[in-house]
Each structure stands twice: as structure tokens, then as C-alpha cells.
Amino acid sequence: MExxxxxxxxxATKKLYEKAKSERIDTIWDRALAxxxxxxxxxMGLCCTNCSMGPCRIVKISEDGPKAGICGAxxxxxxxxxxxxxxxxxxxxxxxxxxxxxxxxxxAGDKTRIRNEEKLFKIAxxxxxxxxxxxxxxxxxxxxxxxxxxxGKVFGKLQFLQRAPEKRIKLWDELGVAPGAxxxxxxxxxxxxxxxxxxxxxxxxxQAIRAALSDGWGGSMIGxxxxxxxxxxxxxxxxxxxxxxxxxxxVNIVVxxxxxxxxxxxxxxxxxxxxxxxxRKQGAEGINxxxxxxxxxxxxxxxxxxxxxxxxxxxxxxxxxxxEAMIVDVQCIMPSLATVAKCYHTKLITxxxxxxxxxxxxxxxxxxxxxxxxxxxxxxxxxxxxxxxVEVFIPDDKSEGRIGYSFEAIIKALDRVTNSFAHPSGTxxxxxxxxxxxxxxxxxxxxxxxxxxxxxNTCHVTLAKELxxxxxIVVTTGCGAHACIKAGLMDKDARKYCGKGLATxxxxxxxxxxxxxxxxVDISRILVLLSEVxxxxxxxxxxxPVAAAAPEWMSEKAQSIxxxxxxxxxxxxxxxPPAVTGSENVTGYLTKGLESVLGGRFEIENDPVxxxxxxxxxxxxxxxxxxx
Ligand code: SF4
Ligand code: SF4
Numbered sequence: 001m002e003x004x005x006x007x008x009x010x011x012a013t014k015k016l017y018e019k020a021k022s023e024r025i026d027t028i029w030d031r032a033l034a035x036x037x038x039x040x041x042x043x044m045g046l047c048c049t050n051c052s053m054g055p056c057r058i059v060k061i062s063e064d065g066p067k068a069g070i071c072g073a074x075x076x077x078x079x080x081x082x083x084x085x086x087x088x089x090x091x092x093x094x095x096x097x098x099x100x101x102x103x104x105x106x107x108a109g110d111k112t113r114i115r116n117e118e119k120l121f122k123i124a125x126x127x128x129x130x131x132x133x134x135x136x137x138x139x140x141x142x143x144x145x146x147x148x149x150x151x152g153k154v155f156g157k158l159q160f161l162q163r164a165p166e167k168r169i170k171l172w173d174e175l176g177v178a179p180g181a182x183x184x185x186x187x188x189x190x191x192x193x194x195x196x197x198x199x200x201x202x203x204x205x206x207q208a209i210r211a212a213l214s215d216g217w218g219g220s221m222i223g224x225x226x227x228x229x230x231x232x233x234x235x236x237x238x239x240x241x242x243x244x245x246x247x248x249x250x251v252n253i254v255v256x257x258x259x260x261x262x263x264x265x266x267x268x269x270x271x272x273x274x275x276x277x278x279x280r281k282q283g284a285e286g287i288n289x290x291x292x293x294x295x296x297x298x299x300x301x302x303x304x305x306x307x308x309x310x311x312x313x314x315x316x317x318x319x320x321x322x323x324e325a326m327i328v329d330v331q332c333i334m335p336s337l338a339t340v341a342k343c344y345h346t347k348l349i350t351x352x353x354x355x356x357x358x359x360x361x362x363x364x365x366x367x368x369x370x371x372x373x374x375x376x377x378x379x380x381x382x383x384x385x386x387x388x389x390v391e392v393f394i395p396d397d398k399s400e401g402r403i404g405y406s407f408e409a410i411i412k413a414l415d416r417v418t419n420s421f422a423h424p425s426g427t428x429x430x431x432x433x434x435x436x437x438x439x440x441x442x443x444x445x446x447x448x449x450x451x452x453x454x455x456x457n458t459c460h461v462t463l464a465k466e467l468x469x470x471x472x473i474v475v476t477t478g479c480g481a482h483a484c485i486k487a488g489l490m491d492k493d494a495r496k497y498c499g500k501g502l503a504t505x506x507x508x509x510x511x512x513x514x515x516x517x518x519x520x521v522d523i524s525r526i527l528v529l530l531s532e533v534x535x536x537x538x539x540x541x542x543x544x545p546v547a548a549a550a551p552e553w554m555s556e557k558a559q560s561i562x563x564x565x566x567x568x569x570x571x572x573x574x575x576x577p578p579a580v581t582g583s584e585n586v587t588g589y590l591t592k593g594l595e596s597v598l599g600g601r602f603e604i605e606n607d608p609v610x611x612x613x614x615x616x617x618x619x620x621x622x623x624x625x626x627x628x
Contacts, residue, residue, distance in 0.1 A: 012309075012316075013309075015393075046582035056070055058582060076201040084193050088186045091219065097220075098221075107367045111136045115232040116228055120140060127143065127159055152183050154181070157179065160524075171598070185213075209563060212561075216564030220524040224522050238401070240306045241399055242398045243398075245307070246323065249285040251381055252323045253289045254323050255296070259352075263291060264303070268374065275379060289305055292307075292317065297482075301403055310450055318341055321392045322394055325347045329365070338358060350363075440501055441471045441501070444473075446549050447480050449478065464484055465489070467615060471502040477526070484516070542569030542598070542600055547619065550572070550573070551573070577604045590602045
């Protein structure tokens, strides 16, 4: 472990990794090294623990090893079942997030807690909710009830599927993959992958597709849309990013996790004059709230709160010695934070009954008393300022970028170049024109996590730069967005990385070439944008010159995202192979076979330069097919 080097392109990460080493604190990279060599059966998806006759494993490297599990399950069955279960877990995580937002809307109680009435009315119209004679709170409550119904309704299909282009909806119906209730689809994956149930890999993947679609067009979309209703639709704004946003003289509070209900309340509480006065009495200059991972994206997009860091930087934030409290809710929170926090004065505060960590302080959050609980948490952080133990070291690395590109914000930017005499505003026409003329060759989404199997941030950033120079505009979410803003790709100056066409488009629209569209659930914003472009052009999503990549993905949520993107007709490159490579049939089906069924497919490519070349080739292929 002494020789372990942190393989990142980010300067702040490097410096704090060195500090962690000198203070004998193990981080993600050290544990990854200690884990080597990792189990080959698990890596290839060839291990099954679905019943107590197992564990079973399929041996491929020798002729005489077992070729089926004790029940007779083959490598195709085992790998596809494992993959489907991962997708179901990812869909469950996003969908539970969406459900919590719907519950928060249900309990909003008074009008002041609904910051975007316009969007409330828009969705009400879309869902056929009558608004006449009802006040805002009543409409919000009815919408929340309808949204909650999406998780368990007995008949019918998901409401938001209607947003997809007609051809796609028809295809889903023909294939029998249009999801009904969200929870139902997830349960069905768990049922059909139980011992002695579904053994047909194509059918198992078909059910996984239903679960994944219930995430993208269901749970995630509900999470995004209702968060906008509650907290406002993101609009362009400048923010700072990287661990340099921590402030030595201030009480530093890091909010980490996913649910904006908690982080929004913490931001509000941190502005309370009484708590600010208390902070001053403790010798601090103020209260500095910063965000990490997806919750960081949520409050940055809406409130301009600094983005402290990505998935791999969560332990390093505490290593600065400057964090009074790290407040977490659900998902992507390393349990190791409790161990790291113990070496400093940092209070690790868990808030969700769904995610407790031994060694952390648990203060349970609930939507009905959100501000009251947030005030208590912020007060705890303030009172901890005096307890700093080690010399504080905050790297001076931070960058600035323009973020907040919701679908609505993109339409607004496009309106800048709409001829108001000749064309209606509020459409995707200027974007379609730019694509048709070839000024923009296409668009790509860079999403997903960090993974020790790939150099930290390097893949996100290299891929983005390679695409920009080919005049392919990039949209990003999640930890990919953290990587891009840290590398300066959301700054006006980033036009220097672009080809001439893209640079001109950025200039005219006054946008950066990499558009931050939000958190992982906000990938649903990308689905909406793709649908609107496809509808405007009269084609399906699979006909568009677009692609997606998750170069450093690691979570089950990323597998669900990847699959719903493929099922929506998108070509998706994964920088890390999913655990299916033990089966040639399953790997072949995901990377080739699905294209003839859905128009989208996976590609596995760990080299970001190669990935960019493949995306460019795909984009040109689609342009040719469209005759543009
Ligand atoms: S379900 Fe079959 S392959 Fe899996 S552990 Fe049980 S016997 Fe083994
Ligand atoms: S991108 Fe991945 S690591 Fe980052 S918050 Fe989302 S799921 Fe977690």
C-alpha cells in the first residue's frame, strides 16, 4: 500500500491523497489495491448465490470445471440474472428517490413551499389534472398522489412514457416492454430471477429493460420534474467547483447523497441570521455549505451552491480537516466515511432511515419538519467549529463554470437565435437546424461515476475534449459533470477545445460547450430533450446523431441508466464492462443483438480516445441514414 499512487488528473485530489497517506488514512484507492486480484468469477458475472445450494460458479478457463450451477443454470442464465438484478437495484434506488420527492410535494402544506407554479400547471395539463377552482396546494397534492400511484398502480402504463416520440412508444408496445407500475417492474425482475424461474437470457434482459424504462421514464423523471416544482427549474448560473471551495475561516458543511429535500433545507437553515450569529460567536466568519456527488449537482443547479467534489473525493473532503459536518442521505455514501471522520473532528450525520452507518450520528430527517431538523443539524455543525484537531489544509484548486442547463434553460438559450418574425420561440428548431446543416455534427451525453478501474476524472475529461474538437456538443450529469467543471469545460474559455462549428454555436447561444444538466435522476431531462428533437424531426430517438458514455461508471444505478438509454434507442459506451463477459451470448446480445430490436446498444470501450472515435463514427452513420 505504501506504493499506491492515486491515479487522477485532478490536482486537489492528488494533494489530499498525499495528505491522507502522510496521516496514515486509507482511502478508496488503498482499499482497491488491497483487494487485488479481484475475483474473476465475479468480474465475469459467473458466480451465483441465488439459493443455498450455491454458491455456484461456472469455470471457463479449464475444460473439466463445472459448466452449469447445481440447479443446471448456464452461464447465460447466471450472467443475465445477475445483470437484471443490478438493473433492478439501480431502478429501485432512483425510483425510491422519486417517491420521496413526490411525498415531499404531498406534504408541501403551503404555497410558499412550491417554488415553480408554472411547471406545476404544465405537468397538471400533461396529466389531465383539472386546475380550475383549485388552489396551488390542492393541485400539488393531487399531482403528488398521481405520482405516487405510478409506483403501484394495477393497470395502465406510466404517464411519462407519453413524452417519447410516437415511433418509440409503438415499438415498446410491440415488444411488450412498456412499463406499468414502477415497483411492479422491479419486483418482477426479482421474481423471475429467483432460483428455478426464468432461465432464458433474452427474456430476463427483456424484463430488466421494463424495470430500467420504469426508472428513466418513471422514477427518475418523477424525481426531476417534481423537484423542479418544489425547488425551481434550474437556470444558468456561475458556480465554483472542487475541494478548494471549502473555506478555512468558515463553518464548512458538506451535503452529500442525492435527495434535494434535505440539502435545500440545509441551505435555507445555513442562511438563518441566528445561526450565522452563533457561528460568529464560535469564531467563524460564516457558514459555508458545499455539495458533493449528486446532491451537490442538485443544489448547485438551483441555488448556485459550490460543487465540492465527486464520488472519489468524499473521503478527501474530510481529510482537509476543515469539515465540521458531512450530512448524508442515501446512495453513493462510502461507509468508510465514519472511519475517516473519526480521525478528525468531522461529524458524519446520517439522516435517512434507509441508510444508517455504524459510527455516524443519526438525526432522522422528515419532509414535514424539514427546516426544524435542518436547523438542528446546522447548529451541531456550528458548535463543532472549535473542535478542529489537525492543521487545516484546503488545496487552492478550484474552477468556475456556468451550469443550470435544464431542458427549459436550453430552450431559452435556443430562443436567442430564433427569428421572432418567422418562427415561434420555445422550440428546438435552432438546434435541429444546426444539426441538419452540419455545424453541429451531433450530441453526446457523458454521465456516471468514478471507478478505480479507470483513471479518476481522466476518462470523462479526455472523452469530452475529444468530442468537442469533432463539433459534437456534450451534455453531462452526475460525477461526470463534476469532472468536466473541474477541468474548466463549463467555462466560456472552453470554446478553445471546440471545432469551428461548435465554437460558433456556443458563441451565438452564449453557452459553454459542455452543458451541465444536473444529477443522475436528471438524465431524464436528456430523455425529454432527445424526444423533443426526434419529434420535431419526425423520427425516432434511435435515428438521431447522438450517443452516450459512462466512462468511469460503477453503480447499479448506472446499469439501469445505461439500459434505459439503450432501450430508448441510444448507443451507449461503457468504460468498464458490466459483469456479463462470462457469457458470450449475453455480452453479444447487449452489445450487438439489442440494436436490431431497440435501435440502441451497448459498446464496451475503456479508452476514452477510442470511445470518442466510436461515438463520432456512430454520429456520422446516423447523419448518413438521415440524409443530412
Ligand atoms: S440458483 Fe442454481 S446456480 Fe444459483 S446458487 Fe442456486 S443452484 Fe447455484
Ligand atoms: S454519478 Fe455515480 S457515483 Fe456519482 S452520484 Fe451518481 S451514481 Fe453516485
